[in-house]
Amino acid sequence: AQSVTQLDSHVSVSEGTPVLLRCNYSSSYSPSLFWYVQHPNKGLQLLLKYTSAATLVKGINGFEAEFKKSETSFHLTKPSAHMSDAAEYFCVVSGASNAGGTSYGKLTFGQGTILTVHP
Amino acid sequence: GAGVSQSPSNKVTEKGKDVELRCDPISGHTALYWYRQSLGQGLEFLIYFQGNSAPDKSGLPSDRFSAERTGGSVSTLTIQRTQQEDSAVYLCASSLAGGGGNIQYFGAGTRLSVL
Numbered sequence: 001a002q003s004v005t006q007l008d009s010h011v012s013v014s015e016g017t018p019v020l021l022r023c024n025y026s027s028s029y030s031p032s033l034f035w036y037v038q039h040p041n042k043g044l045q046l047l048l049k050y051t052s053a054a055t056l057v058k059g060i061n062g063f064e065a066e067f068k069k070s071e072t073s074f075h076l077t078k079p080s081a082h083m084s085d086a087a088e089y090f091c092v093v094s095g096a097s098n099a100g101g102t103s104y105g106k107l108t109f110g111q112g113t114i115l116t117v118h119p
Numbered sequence: 120g121a122g123v124s125q126s127p128s129n130k131v132t133e134k135g136k137d138v139e140l141r142c143d144p145i146s147g148h149t150a151l152y153w154y155r156q157s158l159g160q161g162l163e164f165l166i167y168f169q170g171n172s173a174p175d176k177s178g179l180p181s182d183r184f185s186a187e188r189t190g191g192s193v194s195t196l197t198i199q200r201t202q203q204e205d206s207a208v209y210l211c212a213s214s215l216a217g218g219g220g221n222i223q224y225f226g227a228g229t230r231l232s233v234l
Contacts, residue, residue: 032220044225051220105150105169105217109162
């Protein structure tokens with residue numbers, strides 16, 4: 001079984017300040033982890049993914065995330081927020097390719113974190 | 120097309136009617152997924168197709184929901200005797216192959232409203 005907990009339903013920052021969106025996961029297998037972003041009335045867009053090659057993952061638009069196995073965390077960060085970053089962010093876990101069973105391939109989403117950026 | 124295409128983009132129906140939602144995956148992608156996004160439940164997995172293998176239907180909420188994928192490409196999600204709680208955005212995704220590490224690319228979704 002796998003699950004994801006996003007620790008904040010809403011995060012509000014000022015433009016130019018750092019962003020931290022927190023995510024903890026649970027997985028019976030070596031997980032693949034993703035962050036997706038959804039702008040209002042738009043589809044889901046991949047920000048970055050972790051699949052065990054490196055614990056610090058860089059994504060698009062200046063975002064990065066660090067995989068910490070000991071803490072079962074995969075927090076998303078950005079050094080300086082931009083107004084265009086305002087959106088909903090989803091932390092996602094997927095079963096490993098050798099997981100088998102019903103977790104194979106499907107994504108399990110966190111409840112989402114709405115990021116608001118103030119001028 | 121370049122991305123995952125879903126149709127219709129919006130669907131309004133009356134309670135008790137059947138609806139069909141269509142998904143055209145990215146060409147060459149062997150894996151196809153359906154998810155549902157609703158206010159109360161967030162994003163939930165519904166069903167997963169991989170090549171010619173039997174689909175993983177473990178996320179379908181009731182026997183009113185079914186899906187098929189013809190010719191390994193286009194997929195149709197059918198909801199019979201729709202209920203108000205079926206109102207949600209239905210998202211389709213495809214990936215080059217199945218398995219946990221593969222990136223899933225999402226369509227814009229079909230917004231279903233059951234009156």
